[in-house]
Amino acid sequence: MTVASVASPPPLGLTLTARHVTYDGITLFRDLTLDLPAGHWTCLLGISGVGKSSLLRLLADLAPAGSDYHVQTSDNRPLTDRVAYMAQQDLLLPWLSVLDNITLGARLRRQPADTARAASLLEQVGLADFRHRRPDQLSGGQRQRAALARTLMEDRPVVLMDEPFSALDPVTRLQMQDLAATLLDRRTVLLVTHDPLEALRLGEQVLVLTGPPASLTSHPLPADWPAPRAVDDPRLTNQQGALLARLVHQRPAGAVS
Amino acid sequence: MTVASVASPPPLGLTLTARHVTYDGITLFRDLTLDLPAGHWTCLLGISGVGKSSLLRLLADLAPAGSDYHVQTSDNRPLTDRVAYMAQQDLLLPWLSVLDNITLGARLRRQPADTARAASLLEQVGLADFRHRRPDQLSGGQRQRAALARTLMEDRPVVLMDEPFSALDPVTRLQMQDLAATLLDRRTVLLVTHDPLEALRLGEQVLVLTGPPASLTSHPLPADWPAPRAVDDPRLTNQQGALLARLVHQRPAGAVS
Amino acid sequence: MIRRLIHILVSMVMTALLWQIAYLAAGQQDYLLPSPLKTLTTAVLKADLLARHALTTGAEILLGLLGGGLVGVASALLLASFAPLRRWLVPVLVISQAIPVFAIAPLLVLWLGYGMASKVAMASLIIYFPITTAFLDGLSRTAPGWLDLAQVMGGSRWTVLRHIRIPAALPSLGAGLKVAVGVAPIGAVIGEWVGSSTGLGYLMLHANARMQVDLMFAALLVLAGLAITLFWVTDRLLARLLPWRATTNE
Amino acid sequence: MIRRLIHILVSMVMTALLWQIAYLAAGQQDYLLPSPLKTLTTAVLKADLLARHALTTGAEILLGLLGGGLVGVASALLLASFAPLRRWLVPVLVISQAIPVFAIAPLLVLWLGYGMASKVAMASLIIYFPITTAFLDGLSRTAPGWLDLAQVMGGSRWTVLRHIRIPAALPSLGAGLKVAVGVAPIGAVIGEWVGSSTGLGYLMLHANARMQVDLMFAALLVLAGLAITLFWVTDRLLARLLPWRATTNE
């Protein structure tokens, strides 16, 4: 069963310029530029604490107070209300059933909830039998899938996902990757992940955030290698080694200037 | 810098018999037996929602109400106060600094906190500079490392860890695996993970939980292959394929009887 | 249910015991504090009188809870929605609590007459404050992550209030409601100061003025019964309606 | 600080305005409700008298908060630690709130005399309930995950209370404290009903009996000032001391 296809809006390209972003006086970004090509998946890797989530939050307009940054869209209109955001924590509302959590966005925007689509999405993330449960009655991976379904429900041109598959077993993980790839085809997606294989499977652009000071490096991909790639694609293994090597050449874990 | 070595207690073997465990009338385990060989690492895999966390919680004596189960120790004494538990959520206390979170166990037991050891552990998990921060000022991976440090501080013969490295990048992840392997050498460890490679690197016994009805299958490992294994051990790749194949032959994600 | 009844019984016996001790401590002076037995006898003898007055007070309590509750919830929502309003109106809220009833009793009578209205107004005024304070407190402590999410989802000020902040603050409102339910009986009794001719408060004042101390304490007994029933019902209802209410969730 | 002062000023002007409206609505009858201007004039003229009585009431409020707060916190801890106790003692707690002051005034005087003690006891009794209820509510809603963790770590009932449940319940206690601080002034005034010869409540009663309504409302003004100051200080302190206090955290 597939989700009823919705007329997609034209792809939207983004350029984020983080001139100066600090937490409590500690500089996180200075003059950092991030390009998200319209209608493509960008995967972002980097060691823990380097600022991936913070960068993603800048795009979601959730910057720390006093941040100086700018988001340029390809159609020059503000990005507001054109972003779907899946945070690193699942942020499920404990008083709502899984189904109600998934249709939260519609209610927040006073739109009729597309319950057929919600049911179908729940089916696809494997939670159809759990739709009436409260989040505290779910396993960790089930919660993450509920949050994923909620993000996919949003149907926005730009989708930001912060480690969306981290709590899933390899099998479910692949299924969810495929699901997201199908549903978010031709969307502008920024995916933060720690799994090089995942980044290589899904990314049309793979970036590594290093620092401090934070800077972005692009991991070059073979030409003519459309995403999503098959799990057994032999090029994945090669690329994985190269990407891992790139990750290793960073400063010690947790360090921040 | 290494943690001051503490006289380890003799290894403790465990056998868990879960006769009947239900959530709200839905049976999770019936007549399931789990053996944890004394002083060895057991890694547990399984698709999301199959019951890994619940099984781990049985050993921590955190069973759902009305559960019928029994834990047999090799020294026939109760397991109470001989277990360290790292939950799937980090469970950091928001009002305590990282350092105070890490020494929580000592305070709960009215023991003097070993601050030197705490400082050394913080150093080793890469959070030395963050020891005075509150948890809400940390990144997701930093929070997970704080929770890991707290678990390692406990210094118990039996250690239960539920996806302890899931929010970490590959580099940090390897470092943390090595750290845990060193500090928990000759402890009885149950590690729940979704990463077959991690299970194969660290496990002296690798179990796959399938279901429903939930049952445990052991993934046979080559003889004479002491853990932790080097990342570049060629046998890992072979084993990984076999283990993945074992995981694939399960029921659809999220299913529960 | 049976266990519940046993608890109520035990706590009644305990109260009687404490009472008896206090009675002895006061030197068995029945004009200060009648013995529990004497009070109970009076309560039984004057059961119909007490029941009649209890009905009035009960109605005042319920109407006061309704009035104070509704206005309190509305005030908290208003104050939570408009931060500038909060800075200027919270002091007014606090002042409203500091006014003793005898200062405004004539005004209440002037505006609302001698009937139920002035008593309910007084009871509402007392109930209002804990509800507003607790709910406002809850509304201003929503988890930042949820607010972030709602913002990105395009929620308006109102829908975020409706779907995130209010439900998240319900446990706080529940705690406030418990306090309110606890003070409601005394609120109604104080309301009866405004001038009345029925109600347990009136009966007590009256009995006190006439030195019918046993009747006064019998009325007090009935009032206490009302209070406990109300508190217990609220507690149960809250536990049933808000099953997720942990103080801090991980 | 300057902005704070402006807010206070604005809310004072607003109160005066509301007051003036009420004054007009009551038909400009100064013996029911004096005009704000007249009250202010009286307040200024009798500043030293008011200050003297305010000192007594202020002391009663603070002692009442201390007493009611300490006993309330202790009760909540006790009730939270022993579940069976809770079932039997919560009714007693609720009853304690339902007792009108005139019923126990003679007893209080008998046991505590006419000095400060009986007033502080009365104020404490009123402050006690919101604190106990709110704190107990917070203590019984600790996130299960933390309790699980603490259990595995080998925490005893006491250390878990001390290191997990109490800190987790502090925001709830804070909310209760705010309610308590709001009712504390009226608690002290009611305490002065028990019998007194100083204090703003006494002054108000006295002025009321002598038909010096302007003096009564001037005293009320001072009481309101005390109440607002207290509330504001509490609010600031709580915001500073409990920086992590989100209602529900993810």
Next chain:
Amino acid sequence: LLPPANAATSTASAEKVTIMLDWFVNPDHAPLVIAKAKGFFADEGLDVDLQAPADPNDPPKLVAAGKADLAVSYQPQLHLQAAEGLPVVRVGTLVATPLNSLVALKGGPIASLKDLKGRKIGYSVGGFEDAVLGAMLESAGLKLSDVELVNINFSLSPAIYAGQVDAVIGAFRNFELNQMDLAGKPGIAFYPEENGVPAYDELILIARKDRANAPALKKVLAASERAVQYILNHPTEAWDAFVKAYPELNDDLNKRAWADTLPRLALRPAALDSGRYQRFAEFLKQRGLIKDILPVEQYAVAVR
């Protein structure tokens, strides 16, 4: 809302009149209760509503505000009300002697006023108790500063029984004395009018100044006068009517208070003794409770 007191004409429907009592119904209110119970008000074409306040200080304010046609108040308070500009006037008298007295335990340490030196005296805030007490003490050669005054609000007699105070001022001789007697702790009373305080009317009826001439007031006073006569002529029947109207008052205390109150009822409720008011005003001025002595006609009138 109530219609204005003078709005009624002699139609079939009775004119509504609200009378605020000073306190809960008790034998002091006998004339009003009996007039209502025996239909004397109805005979005058009145439908009278008796309202009890919880605070004796409220009724004058409510009369001034037009929320009641008449209120039961006290002469000493009337002077204070007039001094504060409350637009009320005395139009009738219910009890024509003081009821207030200073009470101590019989057989206790207080045998005469002189024994009060260094003692603790309780009072209920009435506004002028200290003035009365001061005059009484001075008549015995003591000063106010020789005693300790405590406000005990709700519990005059219990405070004596419990030994918390040695005497109380503000006790009603027809009520508290009987109460103490019944409690087995009889008291002795010292009467203000015998000890340096001018005699005054304890209970009076007051009305708003601009309504002092309302025809209804005359009818109320006429009915009250008829009630007083009935009470004196038929004390037993009157008592029966009283407890029939207020069954909860049917007890020993009220029965004894009833008997003690009868001789003190004003036989001519409408009559005004201006000299008595003038003398009491002078007394209050001397005690510093009022600044100026107003002309009596400004606050007390005889309804014609």
